[in-house]
Amino acid sequence: xxxLHFDNAFLRExxxxxDTGPGIRQVHGALWSRVDPGPVAAxxxxxxxxxxxxQLGFDAQTVASxxxxxxxxxxxxxxxxxxxxxxYGGHQFGHWAGQLGDGRAISLGEAIxxxxxxxxxxxxxxxPTPYSRHADGRAVLRSSIREFLCSEAMHHxxxxxxxxxxxxxxxxxxVRDMFYDGHPRAEPGAIVCRVxxxxxRFGSFExxxxxxxVDLLRxxxxxxxxxxxxxxxxxxxxxxxxxxxxAGAFTExxxxxxxxxxxxxxxATVADWMRVGFVHGVLNTxxxxxxxxxxxxxxxxxVDDYDPDWTPNTxxxxxxxxxxxxxxxxxxxxxxxxxxxxxxxxxxxxxLQDGLDHYAAAYERRERDTTARKLGLAECRDGDVELIGDxxxxxxxxxxxxxxxxxxxxxVDARAPTLAPLADAFYDPAKRQEYEAALTAWLAxxxxxxxxxxxxxxxRRVRMHAANPRYVLRNYLAxxxxxxxxxxxxxxxxxxxxxxxxxxDDQPGREAFALKRPDWARNHPGSSTLSCSx
Numbered sequence: 168x169x170x171l172h173f174d175n176a177f178l179r180e181x182x183x184x185x186d187t188g189p190g191i192r193q194v195h196g197a198l199w200s201r202v203d204p205g206p207v208a209a210x211x212x213x214x215x216x217x218x219x220x221x222q223l224g225f226d227a228q229t230v231a232s233x234x235x236x237x238x239x240x241x242x243x244x245x246x247x248x249x250x251x252x253x254x255y256g257g258h259q260f261g262h263w264a265g266q267l268g269d270g271r272a273i274s275l276g277e278a279i280x281x282x283x284x285x286x287x288x289x290x291x292x293x294x295p296t297p298y299s300r301h302a303d304g305r306a307v308l309r310s311s312i313r314e315f316l317c318s319e320a321m322h323h324x325x326x327x328x329x330x331x332x333x334x335x336x337x338x339x340x341x342v343r344d345m346f347y348d349g350h351p352r353a354e355p356g357a358i359v360c361r362v363x364x365x366x367x368r369f370g371s372f373e374x375x376x377x378x379x380x381v382d383l384l385r386x387x388x389x390x391x392x393x394x395x396x397x398x399x400x401x402x403x404x405x406x407x408x409x410x411x412x413x414a415g416a417f418t419e420x421x422x423x424x425x426x427x428x429x430x431x432x433x434x435a436t437v438a439d440w441m442r443v444g445f446v447h448g449v450l451n452t453x454x455x456x457x458x459x460x461x462x463x464x465x466x467x468x469x470v471d472d473y474d475p476d477w478t479p480n481t482x483x484x485x486x487x488x489x490x491x492x493x494x495x496x497x498x499x500x501x502x503x504x505x506x507x508x509x510x511x512x513x514x515x516x517x518x519l520q521d522g523l524d525h526y527a528a529a530y531e532r533r534e535r536d537t538t539a540r541k542l543g544l545a546e547c548r549d550g551d552v553e554l555i556g557d558x559x560x561x562x563x564x565x566x567x568x569x570x571x572x573x574x575x576x577x578x579v580d581a582r583a584p585t586l587a588p589l590a591d592a593f594y595d596p597a598k599r600q601e602y603e604a605a606l607t608a609w610l611a612x613x614x615x616x617x618x619x620x621x622x623x624x625x626x627r628r629v630r631m632h633a634a635n636p637r638y639v640l641r642n643y644l645a646x647x648x649x650x651x652x653x654x655x656x657x658x659x660x661x662x663x664x665x666x667x668x669x670x671x672d673d674q675p676g677r678e679a680f681a682l683k684r685p686d687w688a689r690n691h692p693g694s695s696t697l698s699c700s701x
Contacts, residue, residue: 168234169224173247173276174285180390180408182383183251184297192297193266196380198371198387199251204241204273205294205304207356209338212236213657214664216319219332219362222280230333239360240335241273241293248276248288252296256377257370257453258504260488266374267453268298271306274366285364285394288332292358305341309649309693311357312660314464316648318361320640320667321461326439327432328461332360334660345698355653363460365395369505370453376508385512389417391457392425399424423518426509430502430526432459437498438533442541443636444470444569446491448480448697452501466697469639471684472594473562473569479642481698495530502526540634541573542613543627544620554616558609565602566594568683570639577631581617581624584610594683636670637681642695643688644680 177199184200186192194200212235220230229235237243244250252269259267273296275288291314292306306314311334318331337356344351367387375384392399393408400406402416411417436459440447447454448466456462468479475492483489489497506519513519535547538555562572571592578588586599586606593599622630640663648659666680674680688694 171278174279175249175276176394178249194254199253200297202252202296203250204290206242207240207337207339210236210240210242211336213336214334214660216331219330236335239333240358241290250275252298255370256374257451259451269296270299270302271304286362287366289361290358291361305356307341307343307354308357311359312649313645314359317464317640323668324443324670327436327459329361329363332362334359365458367457368453369455373508381511396425419513422512426522427525429457430522431529433498434526434529437495438537442537446479448489450489450497452504455501468642470569472566479696481696499526543631545622561606565598568592571683573635574637577628581614584614638666638670640667643684646693
């Protein structure tokens with residue numbers, strides 16, 4: 168194994184749990200606990216990301232070695248690794264949940280790549296930690312495949328996200344009650360190595376604030392700015408954290424700029440979710456990244472037939488708090504909880520309110536940009552907001568596939584618009600017939616708008632294809648790969664990963680991956696909605 172350089176700044180600069188023994192506990196005055204991954208019976212690499220491996224300096228021979236599988240299953244450590252679990256809290260489904268922490272995620276350390284970039288390597292499913300509550304800290308193959316594939320699919324869609332280095336089968340079985348119906352069963356276990364510059368989340372700041380640990384909160388904020396937002400600092404890059412503190416660099420205006428930057432990044436990411444039809448499923452504050460990354464892939468899904476009220480999470484089926492159309496509002500609410508946690512560091516909360524207002528403006532700006540890109544317009548005018556809003560209403564009523572409609576919309580001839588290029592986007596022939604006149608009228612309005620736009624037909628098509636993916640990771644596609652992997656054939660994971668590496672390109676021979684959800688998958692377990700154990 169080639170050596171990696173580790174700079175474990177989180178452990179070095181911030182206080183840890185003095186108790187290093189096993190057992191579940193409340194951890195006060197500390198932001199992490201040392202814990203080693205639990206060994207597994209027979210680690211075997213099932214899949215990996217060539218791009219992430221290459222960025223870290225792993226060649227194909229290294230990735231294929233038993234030593235690689237051993238390290239990224241938790242059976243061995245590389246020099247410089249210092250495993251830990253992070254301590255944080257969070258609001259879950261709108262309610263304060265207290266201490267949560269990494270219950271089944273163990274970070275191996277912060278690797279510095281050859282280009283100087285920082286990559287925290289985190290194993291999900293590597294065993295119990297002090298924050299596991301009453302769980303085993305393990306992950307099953309199906310949820311690990313979903314996390315691995317979605318991490319990489321989102322990256323290639325251009326959505327800010329954590330990445331995935333590897334998917335390793337453990338050779339052990341894990342007992343899960345997938346539907347919470349009293350019928351647990353043993354399933355194959357697996358571990359994903361997640362990769363991100365930082366896994367800090369809103370809940371990392373909420374927990375010390377909730378306990379009145381203001382000094383700890385301040386230290387964490389200063390550290391986060393120094394490590395993760397160095398571009399905001401007035402001092403030269405590379406200045407040490409203590410030196411910055413002595414120089415008085417950490418001021419309220421700096422804290423305000425930092426919070427505003429988080430609001431900006433969050434707005435950008437949520438707008439991308441809405442553009443591609445992604446639904447996170449569990450937008451608790453402990454699942455919101457301070458870098459604006461999509462983090463913690465659980466019961467996520469892609470909208471098939473357009474429905475702003477759809478949620479993939481069966482746990483949320485009644486309240487639908489985290490439904491597709493509410494994601495922008497929920498992100499704003501979560502930022503409000505973060506602002507509340509940070510308020511002890513401010514003499515006046517107005518800068519925090521300004522940051523929240525910035526989120527609203529930034530999201531509106533990006534939503535208008537999304538409208539222009541998805542419709543193939545040079546700019547979004549006020550009337551275009553109404554135009555796409557009316558389309559969304561018709562798509563919902565007529566049960567139209569979001570991905571297929573917007574991709575095929577580029578094929579509509581503005582000189583003689585018809586529904587013919589869009590025929591494959593309909594799920595219900597009767598509803599197509601019912602709404603055909605209204606949709607045809609909408610196409611006429613759209614064609615008229617195109618005739619008043621400066622883009623050429625070819626430029627419009629290129630613009631639309633760059634915003635509207637041909638391939639997305641529909642739940643039924645992931646489930647088909649899972650079914651094969653559970654029977655010992657992991658090639659379906661590799662095939663699906665390869666398709667999702669080029670989501671905006673037409674890929675001859677892979678048309679089957681671009682079809683709308685089949686009827687059998689509408690209510691099939693894992694192919695539509697999922698539980699939090701998925």
